[in-house]
Amino acid sequence: MAAASIRPAAVAGLFYPHDERVLRTQLAELLATAVPLEAAPMPKAVIVPHAGYIYSGPVAASAYSLLAPLRERIRRVVLLGPTHRMAVRGFALPAAQTFATPLGEVSLSQADWLALQARPDVQVDDRPHALEHCLEVQLPFLQVVLERFEIVPLLVGDAPAAAVAELLEALWGGPETLIVVSSDLSHYHPYREAQWTDRATVEAVLTLHDGIDHEQACGATPINGLVLAARRHHLQPQLLDLRNSGDTAGDRTRVVGYTSIAFSDTEHPNHARH
Numbered sequence: 001m002a003a004a005s006i007r008p009a010a011v012a013g014l015f016y017p018h019d020e021r022v023l024r025t026q027l028a029e030l031l032a033t034a035v036p037l038e039a040a041p042m043p044k045a046v047i048v049p050h051a052g053y054i055y056s057g058p059v060a061a062s063a064y065s066l067l068a069p070l071r072e073r074i075r076r077v078v079l080l081g082p083t084h085r086m087a088v089r090g091f092a093l094p095a096a097q098t099f100a101t102p103l104g105e106v107s108l109s110q111a112d113w114l115a116l117q118a119r120p121d122v123q124v125d126d127r128p129h130a131l132e133h134c135l136e137v138q139l140p141f142l143q144v145v146l147e148r149f150e151i152v153p154l155l156v157g158d159a160p161a162a163a164v165a166e167l168l169e170a171l172w173g174g175p176e177t178l179i180v181v182s183s184d185l186s187h188y189h190p191y192r193e194a195q196w197t198d199r200a201t202v203e204a205v206l207t208l209h210d211g212i213d214h215e216q217a218c219g220a221t222p223i224n225g226l227v228l229a230a231r232r233h234h235l236q237p238q239l240l241d242l243r244n245s246g247d248t249a250g251d252r253t254r255v256v257g258y259t260s261i262a263f264s265d266t267e268h269p270n271h272a273r274h
Contacts, residue, residue: 006105007096007126011133015052016140020102027144030057034065035241041264042070044235045179045226047205047219049258050081050134054249056184056258062241063260064141067178071147074178076109078152078171080164080222081134081182088157090121091167092128099136099151103143109150112171116152121163128155134182134219142180156222161210164225165232172229181226183219185257191246198242198257205261206237226263235263 009018017023030053046063049056067074083092093116098105116122129135135153142149152171156164168179185198201216208231210224217223230237240260246252 005096006098006100007094007129009101009136010131011136012102015133015137018102023102023140024144026053026057027140030061031065031145033058034061041236041238041262041266042066043178043262043264044233045181045230045263047181047183047223047226047259047261048138049184049260050137050182051184051245051256051258053137055245055256056248058248059241059243059258059260060138060141063262064145066240066262067145070178071145073175074146075149075176076152076173076178077142077146077149078154078168078177078179079135079138079182080154080156080180080219080225081132082219082221083128083132083155083157084134084218085131086128088123088128088155090123090157090159090163091119092155092157093117093122093124094129094153095124095126096129099139099153101136101139101143103140106139106143107150109152112152115170119167121159122154128157129153138180138182156219156225159221161221161224161228164222165228168225168229169232172233179226181219181222183217183223185217185244185259186215187218187256188254191244191252191255194244194246194255194257198244198259202239202242202259202261206239208237230263234266236266238262238264
């Protein structure tokens with residue numbers, strides 16, 4: 001286990017701009033061009049993609065643009081995503097206490113960091129986080145749409161969906177807490193095939209079915225756990241965007257699918273707009 005105090009940006013200059021001003025400009029453009037939904041409810045949780053911004057940034061922005069009315073309310077963001085580079089049993093929590101991006105540093109929630117270590121399925125280890133992009137690419141969006149917040153960054157490895165739901169239950173909090181699940185959809189299918197596959201995946205999530213597999217979404221495990229938690233809390237999912245790299249910045253021979261889905265409390269759909 002590594003024990004660095006700061007986890008430096010690993011994919012700045014690759015997945016998103018390394019220069020702060022260029023990054024802020026790109027984020028502002030992505031958020032400004034996101035198509036807002038009329039009377040969109042305020043999300044408790046979102047599923048967002050994690051590719052390079054030129055590919056999936058417009059899709060992610062459709063979710064992050066909803067957070068403007070919650071700028072001062074959200075103080076804690078629980079981040080879940082899959083491991084792409086290193087196998088993990090259960091959940092990986094970093095030893096680092098701060099994540100850095102070109103926009104500054106974001107601190108971990110110390111209380112949650114300490115409490116999570118009591119779980120036998122949580123390991124404290126910087127190694128899975130060191131080069132992982134799925135959580136890092138969410139941070140610049142969060143840094144521009146929220147005022148002040150702490151994070152609980154967890155990589156999800158070999159774990160049942162029920163364990164993810166149990167973990168989310170422990171971290172659920174109140175209106176100050178946002179849950180972000182980072183996942184792309186299908187990988188490297190022809191354009192039309194990907195459209196059909198990804199539409200079926202999204203329909204399963206929208207009907208709160210928790211049987212998504214890793215061919216459908218790299219973040220299938222955290223998605224399934226979120227679906228279980230959403231059912232328990234009577235959250236309503238809403239599709240914000242569904243596209244693939246063939247729609248944004250890539251060719252259509254082998255595409256990667258992206259979606260943004262918001263999960264909201266239907267009993268209080270617009271409480272944060274007033």
